[in-house]
Amino acid sequence: MSAGASAAIFVPRDSGALSLGADSVAAAIAAEAARRGVAVKLVRNGSRGLYWLEPMIEVEIAGERLAYGPVGSADVPSLFEAGFLSAAPGGHPLALGAAGKIPYLARQHRIVFARAGVTDPLSVDDYLAHGGFHGLKRALEMPGAAIVDEVVRANLRGRGGAAFPAGVKWKTTLDQPDQTKYVVCNADEGDSGTFADRMLMEGDPLLLIEGMTIAGLAVGAAQGFIYLRSEYPHALRVLTAAIAAAESRGYLGKNVRGTGRGFALDVVVGAGAYICGEETAMLESLEGKRGMVRYKPPVPAVAGLFGRPTVVNNVLTFASVPAIVEHGGDAYNQLGAGRSRGTIPLQLAGNVARPGLIEVPFGLSLRELIYDFGGGTRSGRPLRAVQVGGPLGAYFPAAMLDLKIDYEALAEAGGLLGHGGVVVFDDTVDLAAMARYAMEFCAIESCGKCTPCRIGSTRGVELLDRVLRDRAAAGADLDLLRELCDTLAAGSLCALGGLTPMPVMSALRHFPEDFGLPAPAARP
Amino acid sequence: MDSAETWNKDAVAAIVAALKDAPGALLRILRRVQDDLGWVPPPALPMIAHGLNLSRAEVHGVASFYHDFRHTPPARNVIRLCRAESCQALGAEALARHVRSRLGVGFGGTTADRSFALEAVYCLGNCACSPAGVINGHLLGRLTPEAFDDALESLVRR
Numbered sequence: 001m002s003a004g005a006s007a008a009i010f011v012p013r014d015s016g017a018l019s020l021g022a023d024s025v026a027a028a029i030a031a032e033a034a035r036r037g038v039a040v041k042l043v044r045n046g047s048r049g050l051y052w053l054e055p056m057i058e059v060e061i062a063g064e065r066l067a068y069g070p071v072g073s074a075d076v077p078s079l080f081e082a083g084f085l086s087a088a089p090g091g092h093p094l095a096l097g098a099a100g101k102i103p104y105l106a107r108q109h110r111i112v113f114a115r116a117g118v119t120d121p122l123s124v125d126d127y128l129a130h131g132g133f134h135g136l137k138r139a140l141e142m143p144g145a146a147i148v149d150e151v152v153r154a155n156l157r158g159r160g161g162a163a164f165p166a167g168v169k170w171k172t173t174l175d176q177p178d179q180t181k182y183v184v185c186n187a188d189e190g191d192s193g194t195f196a197d198r199m200l201m202e203g204d205p206l207l208l209i210e211g212m213t214i215a216g217l218a219v220g221a222a223q224g225f226i227y228l229r230s231e232y233p234h235a236l237r238v239l240t241a242a243i244a245a246a247e248s249r250g251y252l253g254k255n256v257r258g259t260g261r262g263f264a265l266d267v268v269v270g271a272g273a274y275i276c277g278e279e280t281a282m283l284e285s286l287e288g289k290r291g292m293v294r295y296k297p298p299v300p301a302v303a304g305l306f307g308r309p310t311v312v313n314n315v316l317t318f319a320s321v322p323a324i325v326e327h328g329g330d331a332y333n334q335l336g337a338g339r340s341r342g343t344i345p346l347q348l349a350g351n352v353a354r355p356g357l358i359e360v361p362f363g364l365s366l367r368e369l370i371y372d373f374g375g376g377t378r379s380g381r382p383l384r385a386v387q388v389g390g391p392l393g394a395y396f397p398a399a400m401l402d403l404k405i406d407y408e409a410l411a412e413a414g415g416l417l418g419h420g421g422v423v424v425f426d427d428t429v430d431l432a433a434m435a436r437y438a439m440e441f442c443a444i445e446s447c448g449k450c451t452p453c454r455i456g457s458t459r460g461v462e463l464l465d466r467v468l469r470d471r472a473a474a475g476a477d478l479d480l481l482r483e484l485c486d487t488l489a490a491g492s493l494c495a496l497g498g499l500t501p502m503p504v505m506s507a508l509r510h511f512p513e514d515f516g517l518p519a520p521a522a523r524p
Numbered sequence: 525m526d527s528a529e530t531w532n533k534d535a536v537a538a539i540v541a542a543l544k545d546a547p548g549a550l551l552r553i554l555r556r557v558q559d560d561l562g563w564v565p566p567p568a569l570p571m572i573a574h575g576l577n578l579s580r581a582e583v584h585g586v587a588s589f590y591h592d593f594r595h596t597p598p599a600r601n602v603i604r605l606c607r608a609e610s611c612q613a614l615g616a617e618a619l620a621r622h623v624r625s626r627l628g629v630g631f632g633g634t635t636a637d638r639s640f641a642l643e644a645v646y647c648l649g650n651c652a653c654s655p656a657g658v659i660n661g662h663l664l665g666r667l668t669p670e671a672f673d674d675a676l677e678s679l680v681r682r
Binding site: 015016018019020049051052054189190191192193194195197198230231232233234266268269270271272273274285286287288289290291306347348349350351355356357378387391421423424425426429434437441444445447 | 547548549550551552554555558585586589590591592593606608609610612613614645646647648649650651652653654656661663664665666
């Protein structure tokens, strides 16, 4: 380090890292540097998503980012003592080597999360230096229909859960003659077991802003809204600051890059209703009403927010768009498996040794995800069940871990990919209790508009309570439960009631012994 | 934050005046009242209805729909524990038993002296650091009963 230069130290301000004491680590670094009279430049980056190593700090030396983790504030003096500002103290027990070479990261194919954890989320210059706004610059030179065509050719499907082709929605909105149209980002990431939207909004918010602006240009909308769940106060802080930064640099606002075309963004915070992750309930909520599901048709692309044509997509969908427009839809479409194209940011959590964010092309197996990346269970006990796709996703047994992670493969196996959350359970899990929890969750979060969901979920809790009290005598109740699930699946207005049977029935199908039935014959 | 059964009428009036023309004004107003006052006092609803030219029933319908809006003054300390799957997979139920007995209150309850309220939450987006919880707005991860007690000690408002 030359005299006068100050070493850059990256300490994440991602809320996961903060929940493990990242702020006190940053304070300890500042205090120790001051005590020693060393100049340091603290950068508060996002998380790279290696959560078992958080708080993971990095020091930039000769263009390389050397990582240490998990760091507690008590470890800070020893890092200084070992000379971590000027060289790689190989012997330090927390040294991880170059961050980018950690196998968990090196084996990923990051498109959406390429910058998360690398840059200062609020620095437009950092964003530009790492390839930001290239998609927007290209989009500004294209007619809307050409932008839509790239998204169509990419075969980008909605990452929020429904996997509906984004290009079809965009084209529908583009084709509406209305003067006023909207772009709405569903950032109500309510599915338990998922955190990719949060990580992206906290770690690379300008990417979401760029993707939404491109969507506005594509369909002819001048106003966008981000509907953010209230459980994410840090994401709100970062998004609000990032919008202001983008506006001040002319990447957002009345006159984007001096082209005379405008796009404004507004963040609206929800109020703790899971159902507002359903797109029509979210639109009702954005209009200031109860978050009640709407009948479709009309679809939001034709009549959405305030009755106007509205593109509604999830955070990760919009965040995939800048790369698609920059490099062309065909390049994106080269990646993936079957009809699931591109990359999918998977979120690995629950009882797993190395939880985190894993962005890979579709087609990875659950086994590769959980063992090669995740390192198996955290408890060290045998893995018994995996829930894929959030609270409405199926429970799969250990014998099914060779399932490929793509939309069709999971659907064929009686599950869904949803928002890409994967939660691991060891052999202490009680699947009948988890089935009861699924019904309880539906009862708590039902909007109440349709009867199967509103009443059926409560009856489901009662039935499963009886099963749990006396599993040996559950036979008749389980028949009723199957009928009830049929009714919910066939008669509900939206995915909440319609898919609550999925965790319940998959638990019963794959783990009958937890419901007082004979265990399935010898599992491989 | 008001801890008595009184509420700041002027603050609500100012919020209504500031936000009444925003798109989807009612949710934004209720959100701001909740954030600033710590609760949505039921007597404020007619005021909000008047400001937006809505019926009291419409405003009540929205205020009562969302889990976040409290209709009684908040406790001095609000503890939220995640009860979703990932946290369950790592001992959230045992943690919940500890917290309930430590605070002497169940989920949805407030202690008689209004010092603690315990709330269930379904996912804080901190699943990779399960089990997760929140003490007075501070997100916590990898909680154990001991870690919870330590955090409570440093974050509690007395």
